[in-house]
Amino acid sequence: MFECLYCHDALRIPVTYGCGHSVCSSHGLDVCPKNCDDQQPLLANHDVTLSKVISLLEEDEPTGRPWRNDEEQEEDCERGEGSRPPSRQRRERRTSSPKFPLADELTCQICYMLLFEPVTTQCQHTFCKPCLQRSLDHSPTCPLCRTALSPIAPSHPNAHLLELIRTKFEDQYISRSSTQTPSHRLDTPLFVCQLCFPGLPTFLHFFEPRYKLMLRRALESPHPQFGMVMRANDMDYGTMLDIRSVQILDDGRSLVETFGTYRFRIMERANLDGYTVARVERIDDIALDLHTQPPLASLVQHCLSFLNHLHANSTPWVVQRLSNSYGSPPPYETALQNAAAFSFYVAMILPIDEGEKAKLLPIRSVTMRLTMCVWWIEGLRKEWWFDRGCVIS
Incomplete structure (x- = not known):
């Protein structure tokens, strides 16, 4: 029988903690005896699914060996102590039948399929981890009893239920695992939101359920990142964003x-x-030699002159906003040495339409990007009053 983590006896009316461990509810422990990291207050007095599973196994296996594997049953048959286990085909038909009670209890009440990475909530109901996460994206309540829960699903599966499922329903569980893995070819999630450029910070607010799911999957990947594009269908270029920090x-x-x-x-x-x-293709700049690019220095100087003029003649709140978001204009030498990043910095500061700025994304020449920035600057100079002086008539 399943063993209690605390008394090491058979589990009786178990409770399961967020860490996935279970103990008998009679011990009255508020937290896991192993002092695991994932500790959330219990909101019910017993694990509903695990309790039903234990009752079923006790009825089917009065000897106390609830789920012997096929090899053990074969040995018992050879000794004349039991019957030969059913064939794989018969076993699959039996365990997948709606009349098979154990399969019923190990069914997720959200997707109505075999539990995958079963996690038990604070109210002691069990669901597939991906299903519960998506449900909590829409509403921070239990899908069954509507008890208020933490918006973050438990990260650790119910240890006893996961072991039972992998033993009794191995083929079905492997099949479910394959359906949970996105295509390896289309491996870049895209956040459709706003324009951003390399070398600059971007601060984002995730509140839509679909993007909460995307963010969670990105954080679980070896390299937490995602792509950012402005529009879903007509924008073929974007910027890859590394996730630096997340506050939930x-x-x-x-x-x-x-x-x-x-x-x-x-x-x-x-x-x-x-x-x-x-599926994306990375875009890199062509090789740049500062000594063979005489226009580059003058382009950088022209852009810096405008940015300094902008800071000197704008209202304080505009200057503060620009500085807090993207930083103050760099010194000339720094801008020249990092001309590629500087071209994107200039574009992001300029008060022009984002659709116009997005034209820089496919351009691989730093000189060409700075030339476009200068062209935009000259257009702004013709429109702004502080460049033409104050005219009294």
């Missing part, structure tokens, strides 16, 4: 700090659970 609020929203690393071109795209995923 009590209501499930997330404040995310990111940093642009490189540009990309979308080669293929599809929809996954409501958000866009894509």
Whole structure:
């Protein structure tokens, strides 16, 4: 029988903690005896699914060996102590039948399929981890009893239920695992929101359920990042953002700090659970030699002159906002040495339409990008009153 983590006896009316461990409810422990990290207050006095499973196994196996594997049953048959186990085909038909009670109890009440990575909530109901996460994205309550829960699903599966499922329903569990893995070809999630450039920070607010799911999957990947594009269908270029920090609020929203690393071109795209995923091709600048690029120095100087003029003649709140978001203009030598990043910095500061700025994304020449920035600057100079002086008539 399943063993209690505390008394090491058979589990009786178990409770399960967020860490996935279970003990007998009679011990009255508020937290896991192993002092695990994932500790949340219990809101019910017993694990509903695990309790029903234990009752079923006790009825089917009065000897106390609830789920012997096929090899053990074969040995018992050879000794004349039991019957030969059913064939794989018969076993699969039996365990997948709606009349098989154990399969019923191990069914997620959200997707109505075999539990995958079963997690038990504070109110002691069990669901597939991905299903519960998506449910909490929409409402921070239990899908069954509507008890208020933490907006973050438990990270550790119910240890006893997971072991039982992998033993009794191995083939079905492997099949479910394969359906939970997105296509490896379309491996870049895309956040359709705003324009951003490499070398600059971007602060984002995640509140839509589909993008909460996207963010969670990105954080679980080896390299937490995602792509940012302005529009879903007609924008073929974007910027890859590395996730620097995430603050999850009590209501499930997330404040995310990111940093642009490189540009990309979308080669293929599809929809996954409501958000866009894509196969992308990285875009890098052509090699730049400062000594063979005489216009570069004058272009950098021209842009710096305008930015300094903008800071000197703008209202204080505008200057403060620009400085807090993107930093003050760099010194000339720094801007020249990092001309690629400086071209994107200038574009982001300029008060022009984002659709116009997005034209820089596919350009691989730093000189060409700075030339476009100078062209935009000259257009602004013709329109702004402080460049023409104050005229008294």
